[in-house]
Amino acid sequence: MSKQIDIKDLDIFYGDFRAVDGVQMQIKPRSVTALIGPSGCGKSTVLRTLNRMHEVIPGASVSGQVLMDGNDIYGAGVDPVNVRREVGMVFQRANPFPTMSIKENVLAGVRLNSRRMTKSEADDLTERALRGANLWNEVKDRLSLPGSGLSGGQQQRLCIARAIAVEPEVLLMDEPCSALDPISTLAIEDLINDLKDQYTVVIVTHNMQQAARVSDKTAFFNIAGTGKPGKLIEFNETSTIFSNPEKEETENYISGRFG
Numbered sequence: 326m327s328k329q330i331d332i333k334d335l336d337i338f339y340g341d342f343r344a345v346d347g348v349q350m351q352i353k354p355r356s357v358t359a360l361i362g363p364s365g366c367g368k369s370t371v372l373r374t375l376n377r378m379h380e381v382i383p384g385a386s387v388s389g390q391v392l393m394d395g396n397d398i399y400g401a402g403v404d405p406v407n408v409r410r411e412v413g414m415v416f417q418r419a420n421p422f423p424t425m426s427i428k429e430n431v432l433a434g435v436r437l438n439s440r441r442m443t444k445s446e447a448d449d450l451t452e453r454a455l456r457g458a459n460l461w462n463e464v465k466d467r468l469s470l471p472g473s474g475l476s477g478g479q480q481q482r483l484c485i486a487r488a489i490a491v492e493p494e495v496l497l498m499d500e501p502c503s504a505l506d507p508i509s510t511l512a513i514e515d516l517i518n519d520l521k522d523q524y525t526v527v528i529v530t531h532n533m534q535q536a537a538r539v540s541d542k543t544a545f546f547n548i549a550g551t552g553k554p555g556k557l558i559e560f561n562e563t564s565t566i567f568s569n570p571e572k573e574e575t576e577n578y579i580s581g582r583f584g
């Protein structure tokens with residue numbers, strides 16, 4: 326339940342604007358990859374191309390390839406809905422469906438995929454996903470209460486449970502901790518560490534300490550100026566990026582000299 330991602334010559338556009346240029350990356354299964362870089366360098370844009378969410382924006386397009394275990398998700402005849410089932414996504418702000426119960430929130434993605442389940446299958450899946458998201462013990466006695474009644478950190482873990490209930494191969498996270506307090510952030514970081522046993526995880530973060538704590542590999546993107554495309558500057562082991570980067574540009578960014 327974890328796939329390798331090969332990104333080849335990926336250019337990403339909003340209309341005529343080339344937002345990101347020439348990305349090459351190989352992301353191994355069962356690993357955590359962090360995307361870092363200054364605002365506007367294209368981290369979120371790159372992330373959204375990995376489950377074909379980018380093209381939902383009118384005028385948006387890509388050229389190049391994104392291979393999941395060798396199959397191009399942009400290939401002819403590939404249904405983006407199937408891609409999004411294999412590649413789950415968690416957003417910056419926890420977005421549980423406010424009127425749905427905790428249990429129905431967990432099952433929402435599975436139900437969208439119109440998989441029929443018996444009650445006991447639904448109960449089992451709810452428990453498995455909530456355990457996987459490290460939330461089961463906190464909510465097991467109130468599964469029928471609204472998801473909106475949980476704390477921000479619990480809501481974010483509920484969204485992670487909803488994503489993993491669909492049994493994806495890859496999990497994308499776009500600044501999943503930026504709206505959370507330090508304790509909830511640590512809970513999510515611990516969870517990310519557990520999730521990589523089963524999934525390929527790609528996370529966008531503004532927080533370099535977080536990238537250093539949670540990821541195996543880090544991709545540093547940069548932008549030469551407003552209106553210029555973002556570029557992948559260095560993609561390396563996280564320990565190398567933060568202790569002995571190959572590029573001076575990376576060194577300047579991680580040491581706080583710019584960005």
Ligand SMILES: Nc1ncnc2c1ncn2[C@@H]1O[C@H](COP(=O)(O)OP(=O)(O)OP(=O)(O)O)[C@@H](O)[C@H]1O
Pocket residue numbers: 339344362363364365366367368369370371382552555
């Ligand atoms: N919906 C959109 N329409 C047009 N341009 C967009 C859109 N979303 C992003 N962009 C542009 O694409 C470029 C990359 O944006 P993106 O949000 O991916 O950067 P980022 O590195 O994730 O930034 P941040 O750290 O501020 O979230 C920017 O120039 C941005 O203005």
